[in-house]
Amino acid sequence: xxxxxxxxxxxxxxxxxxxxxxxxxxxxxxxxxxxxxxxxxxxxxxxxxxxxxxxxxxxxxxxxxxxxxxxxxxxxxxxxxxxxxxxxxxxxxxxxxxxxxxxxxxxxxxxxxxxxxxxxxxxxxxxxxxxxxxxxxxxxxxxxxxxxxxxxxxxxxxxxxxxxxxxxxxxxxxxxxxxxxxxxxxxxxxxxxxxxxxxxxxxxxxxxxxxxxxxxxxxxxxxxxxxxxxxxxxxxxxxxxxxxxxxxxxxxxxxxxxxxxxxxxxxxxxxxxxxxxxxxxxxxxxxxxxxxxxxxxxxxxxxxxxxxxxxxxxxxxxxxxxxxxxxxxxxxxxxxxxxxxxxxxxxxxxxxxxxxxxxxxxxxxxxxxxxxxxxxxxxxxxxxxxxxxxxxxxxxxxxxxxxxxxxxxxxxxxxxxxx
Amino acid sequence: xxxxxxxxxxxxxxxxxxxxxxxxxxxxxxxxxxxxxxxxxxxxxxxxxxxxxxxxxxxxxxxxxxxxxxxxxxxxxxxxxxxxxxxxxxxxxxxxxxxxxxxxxxxxxxxxxxxxxxxxxxxxxxxxxxxxxxxxxxxxxxxxxxxxxxxxxxxxxxxxxxxxxxxxxxxxxxxxxxxxxxxxxxxxxxxxxxxxxxxxxxxxxxxxxxxxxxxxxxxxxxxxxxxxxxxxxxxxxxxxxxxxxxxxxxxxxxxxxxxxxxxxxxxxxxxxxxxxxxxxxxxxxxxxxxxxxxxxxxxxxxxxxxxxxxxxxxxxxxxxxxxxxxxxxxxxxxxxxxxxxxxxxxxxxxxxxxxxxxxxxxxxxxxxxxxxxxxxxxxxxxxxxxxxxxxxxxxxxxxxxxxxxxxxxxxxxxxxxxx
Numbered sequence: 126x127x128x129x130x131x132x133x134x135x136x137x138x139x140x141x142x143x144x145x146x147x148x149x150x151x152x153x154x155x156x157x158x159x160x161x162x163x164x165x166x167x168x169x170x171x172x173x174x175x176x177x178x179x180x181x182x183x184x185x186x187x188x189x190x191x192x193x194x195x196x197x198x199x200x201x202x203x204x205x206x207x208x209x210x211x212x213x214x215x216x217x218x219x220x221x222x223x224x225x226x227x228x229x230x231x232x233x234x235x236x237x238x239x240x241x242x243x244x245x246x247x248x249x250x251x252x253x254x255x256x257x258x259x260x261x262x263x264x265x266x267x268x269x270x271x272x273x274x275x276x277x278x279x280x281x282x283x284x285x286x287x288x289x290x291x292x293x294x295x296x297x298x299x300x301x302x303x304x305x306x307x308x309x310x311x312x313x314x315x316x317x318x319x320x321x322x323x324x325x326x327x328x329x330x331x332x333x334x335x336x337x338x339x340x341x342x343x344x345x346x347x348x349x350x351x352x353x354x355x356x357x358x359x360x361x362x363x364x365x366x367x368x369x370x371x372x373x374x375x376x377x378x379x380x381x382x383x384x385x386x387x388x389x390x391x392x393x394x395x396x397x398x399x400x401x402x403x404x405x406x407x408x409x410x411x412x413x414x415x416x417x418x419x420x421x422x423x424x425x426x427x428x429x430x431x432x433x434x435x436x437x438x439x440x441x442x443x444x445x446x447x448x449x450x451x452x453x454x455x456x457x458x459x460x461x462x463x464x465x466x467x468x469x470x471x472x473x474x475x476x477x478x479x480x481x482x483x484x485x486x487x488x489x490x491x492x493x494x495x496x497x498x499x500x501x502x503x504x505x506x507x508x509x510x511x512x513x514x515x516x517x518x519x520x521x522x523x524x525x526x527x528x529x530x531x532x533x534x535x536x537x538x539x540x541x542x543x544x
Numbered sequence: 545x546x547x548x549x550x551x552x553x554x555x556x557x558x559x560x561x562x563x564x565x566x567x568x569x570x571x572x573x574x575x576x577x578x579x580x581x582x583x584x585x586x587x588x589x590x591x592x593x594x595x596x597x598x599x600x601x602x603x604x605x606x607x608x609x610x611x612x613x614x615x616x617x618x619x620x621x622x623x624x625x626x627x628x629x630x631x632x633x634x635x636x637x638x639x640x641x642x643x644x645x646x647x648x649x650x651x652x653x654x655x656x657x658x659x660x661x662x663x664x665x666x667x668x669x670x671x672x673x674x675x676x677x678x679x680x681x682x683x684x685x686x687x688x689x690x691x692x693x694x695x696x697x698x699x700x701x702x703x704x705x706x707x708x709x710x711x712x713x714x715x716x717x718x719x720x721x722x723x724x725x726x727x728x729x730x731x732x733x734x735x736x737x738x739x740x741x742x743x744x745x746x747x748x749x750x751x752x753x754x755x756x757x758x759x760x761x762x763x764x765x766x767x768x769x770x771x772x773x774x775x776x777x778x779x780x781x782x783x784x785x786x787x788x789x790x791x792x793x794x795x796x797x798x799x800x801x802x803x804x805x806x807x808x809x810x811x812x813x814x815x816x817x818x819x820x821x822x823x824x825x826x827x828x829x830x831x832x833x834x835x836x837x838x839x840x841x842x843x844x845x846x847x848x849x850x851x852x853x854x855x856x857x858x859x860x861x862x863x864x865x866x867x868x869x870x871x872x873x874x875x876x877x878x879x880x881x882x883x884x885x886x887x888x889x890x891x892x893x894x895x896x897x898x899x900x901x902x903x904x905x906x907x908x909x910x911x912x913x914x915x916x917x918x919x920x921x922x923x924x925x926x927x928x929x930x931x932x933x934x935x936x937x938x939x940x941x942x943x944x945x946x947x948x949x950x951x952x953x954x955x956x957x958x959x960x961x962x963x
Binding site (some may be wrong): 243347375461505516517523541 | 564567649655658660662746761764766767784790791793794795798799880898903906907908909910911913914915917918919923924925935936937939941942952953957958959961962
């Protein structure tokens with residue numbers, strides 16, 4: 126065992142030990158600790174910004190992209206948001222101990238399911254230092270120990286935030302190791318972590334598709350994946366024009382850089398000649414570049430032609446692919462072929478088609494007559510969001526604190542044996 | 545790409561395509577197909593036994609163990625059980641399409657969760673040919689395509705069973721690829737399969753710990769794991785003797801070779817001198833070898849001494865480790881240190897300790913005053929059992945058909961957009 130592997134093993138063993146204490150921690154203690162953490166972040170704002178400046182200066186010297194430096198930079202607003210995030214998590218119901226159902230068996234055994242924490246959660250993330258506080262808060266509330274491994278660009282910021290959180294946790298009698306910070310930015314260390322399936326219960330990578338694929342490749346531990354969001358809106362033959370314009374504009378333009386923004390518009394051929402010219406003019410006015418299928422180009426010859434790659438694209442920018450389809454079946458076929466199982470909307474006044482779309486499209490969020498932007502834990506009513514899973518195991522779609530738990534069977538008997 | 549990789553890719557693509565049809569299949573069609581399959585197995589019993597004889601003869605020539613040959617051999621009873629298993633699965637409620645909850649958001653969006661199939665399930669199993677029919681039935685009922693990869697020892701039997709099932713499925717308009725049989729027993733082919741994370745949603749290995757660890761090591765696809773069952777019974781200070789004897793005998797002797805049989809007995813020190821001598825005499829009469837801790841040996845000097853390895857052991861035989869503990873806390877500490885998260889029972893008349901044990905022991909099934917042998921999908925009321933998961937992600941403990949599904953969010957709007 127190399128010294129790095131030994132060090133990583135020590136961190137994971139510490140987290141595992143802490144997880145046993147955490148799983149039994151009263152709700153009140155968890156909420157008090159979260160409140161303390163929020164206060165301490167605000168109280169240490171000046172020093173936190175100093176630490177952050179070290180990271181930002183290094184990033185500027187290394188000529189990292191301005192988008193990355195933007196995600197890296199901590200402002201007073203970032204700090205207030207981290208603090209209110211922690212307070213919000215404190216206000217959520219505690220999922221641990223909830224009995225999700227009980228039933229009696231013919232032999233009089235009473236059988237139920239009780240929610241328990243997963244155990245130890247590894248979070249591997251990139252440049253955003255606010256993830257340190259957000260993830261720690263969600264894991265604490267759900268009774269899990271967390272191992273945080275942030276990007277090297279945010280090292281000073283992450284270390285300082287983790288230190289504050291650990292200190293405040295300790296004041297409520299929670300061991301520091303409940304919030305384990307992974308101080309080694311070496312790749313070898315991450316790979317060593319991903320081998321420890323007996324100590325760590327799940328890995329949640331938060332970052333680009335490349336990071337996630339690399340983690341899956343190396344991990345023996347189950348990984349909850351968020352690959353990408355190639356979201357669709359299907360404008361059915363009976364769609365109301367006003368509603369269509371409102372929803373498409375919102376889904377594309379309100380925040381184009383996020384995973385639940387729409388990337389491809391599918392339009393019923395019978396309504397395309399009426400809907401597309403005014404809608405595209407409106408989108409272009411909002412700065413959106415349109416890439417159309419050959420039928421769309423026939424209607425509007427000035428547009429750029431979409432290539433095969435466009436149907437797969439997650440632009441995360443003011444670009445929209447447009448395709449005219451024969452009917453709802455062709456629309457659903459397109460979504461199955463090119464989609465990413467993230468979020469799809471139908472705009473329709475047809476009861477039959479609304480039900481068909483809801484039932485047959487198996488993406489993680491399927492909407493009727495609403496913006497794709499609602500595919501978000503907070504918007505759907507789960508409280509704070511841990512991430513969005515685009516694979517079906519354990520959780521599919523936006524994940525709340527409940528998705529950081531599992532259930533065990535509990536059985537109350539009076540001496541029953543198997544015959 | 546090697547020709548084996550190409551072949552494996554073809555099978556997985558076929559299963560993926562079939563899974564889209566399956567996810568939309570009406571309940572009635574699935575149930576009819578299951579009924580047909582049951583009938584066809586009975587009707588083809590003679591030919592099936594002929595095919596099985598080929599496997600058994602080869603196994604005997606290769607001098608495989610008698611336990612393996614026993615698991616491999618198909619009798620009329622095996623065939624009847626496979627058929628009634630398929631009929632039982634047909635009688636279960638269809639999990640697909642169930643809406644598990646709906647709520648209204650402040651902006652009037654109606655949000656819910658709808659159960660959908662996982663998609664494509666890979667089952668990797670060893671010598672038992674009945675798994676072919678059991679697994680195919682459970683996957684069909686839950687709307688999933690299945691890729692079956694059985695052990696090479698059972699090749700002729702598995703191929704014949706799969707062929708029957710495929711033929712009957714086709715008669716109900718279900719594509720053969722819904723039940724894909726993997727005809728290559730080559731290891732390279734399994735490894736190739738385990739890389740196809742975009743086509744296969746989950747792998748369920750059914751077999752020994754070695755098989756499961758090898759699959760986890762190689763797989764990019766999530767694996768539902770059933771490692772082992774080191775199950776405990778804790779006899780508390782207030783345990784009723786008669787109940788204790790009944791439960792311990794049942795948990796150890798009724799079927800010692802299964803994963804929910806008890807392997808270690810923990811006994812409160814205050815009650816040990818009264819309970820252990822008669823209980824151990826009773827167990828020895830039933831043919832059980834006892835391995836005791838040093839305190840147990842002080843009470844009963846003729847017993848064998850347990851070593852550290854005994855506390856971890858899953859004997860799957862008439863052997864029982866016995867340890868005297870100070871109190872419930874030491875018992876739970878022992879379970880945490882040596883247990884396998886499978887199944888634990890407390891025998892007690894203390895309300896406080898029953899609640900403490902239920903709450904704080906985080907194994908997949910935790911019982912009060914009942915035999916560990918109830919940790920079984922059918923016994924707990926889930927209907928047929930897919931397996932028992934001893935890891936916490938997606939499912940923990942016995943898995944029914946519901947555990948072969950996930951949920952998507954469905955959202956009903958009237959033009960809502962994000963502000």
